[in-house]
Amino acid sequence: MNESVLEEKNVLGGPLLACSYAPLTGYFRDGCCSTQGEAGVAHLVCVKVTAEFLQFSFERGNDLGTPRPELRFRGLKPGDRWCLHVLRFVEALEADKAPRVVLASTHAEVLKYVALEDLKRCALDMQ
DSSP: OOHHHHHOBBTTSSBOOOOOBTTBOTTTTSSSOOOTTOTTOOEEEEEEOOHHHHHHHHHTTOOOSSOBGGGTBOOOOTTOEEEEEHHHHHHHHHTTOOOEEOGGGSBGGGGGTSOHHHHHHTBSSOO
């Protein structure tokens, strides 16, 4: 794991935890919704996808269900965790189609686009 990932924070202010290694996710395919200090990285929301969300994304031109081996992407199925682009998450949230969020694995940069209160309403890891 890149050392800068160890310093990155989640939306709760704690260390950014891994999102998924199977499927391998993250902009850098390191299992984390990290930026690794790079500007413009936006795949920062760790979600657990649903069939409803996959259909929503497909209808908007982002087919996350079809395998793309040339991109090292096996295609997602309901229940998979994935580092989702923050703007796709916002779009899904506004359409009431947002998947569940793993707050401990969602990058703090997301708070520039989504209120913590909205993330908590979608959270898997809040009691």
